Amino acid sequence: MTHYDVLRVFCGPDGRHGNELAVVRDGSAMPEPHERQRFAGKLGFSETVFVDDPERGAIDIYTPTLRLPFAGHPCVGTGWLLDLPELVTPAGVVGVRLDGEFCWIEAEAGWAPPRTLLQYGSAEEVEALPVPPPGEWIYAWAWQDKAAGRVRARAFPGRDDGIDEDEATGAAALLLTARLGRALNIAQGRGSQLVTAPHPDGLIEVGGRVRLDGQEYV
Structure with missing residues (x-):
């Protein structure tokens, strides 16, 4: 057992x-x-x-x-x-590290498995996306409020293993933070929240x- x-x-x-x-x-x-x-x-x-x-x-x-x-x-x-x-x-x-109600990890974006980051024009476009066919690991995202660093995202692993959509994906959040070079507040899936912060030494924190x-x- x-x-x-x-x-x-x-x-x-x-x-x-x-x-x-x-x-x-x-x-x-x-x-x-x-x-x-x-x-x-x-x-x-x-x-x-x-x-x-x-x-x-x-x-x-x-x-x-x-x-x-x-x-x-x-x-x-x-x-x-x-x-x-x-x-x-x-x-x-x-x-x-634990900080109030959040737990944070600090890692290199290069440790994350490969993801295809696809930007859309609006959060509504991201929310309306159908699940794509298996094959490519896709992280679809759009700005909700660019000035505030707020992002709407959905993740589609594409592995054909029963997980059609990933509710919250820390590795993809690390990759997006590295690409944009700024802290992000990400709303993903049905109602999950991920918060990120890049550090000067190249490491990135992601918490939730x-x-x-x-x-x-x-």
């Missing part, structure tokens, strides 16, 4: 929405990559995290079909859950609210 926590990451101001995340705190219970991949596919969450060293914060991240060296919402959620100053991912060491939905056993 495997125990895991279910979180929602990047919740809206009302505490709703956010992207679901499963965290297996005892990664040693399922050490083999093929076991982890099968488990992640069975759960069907956008990402599932296995904690390999809870003291160092070493983690392993899986989508239903892929292993990822880094991903945003899994790091924000796991950082909040473990309350550690950093996480160790295959891509690099991710800084973590995290809620614990419960603990499950399989």
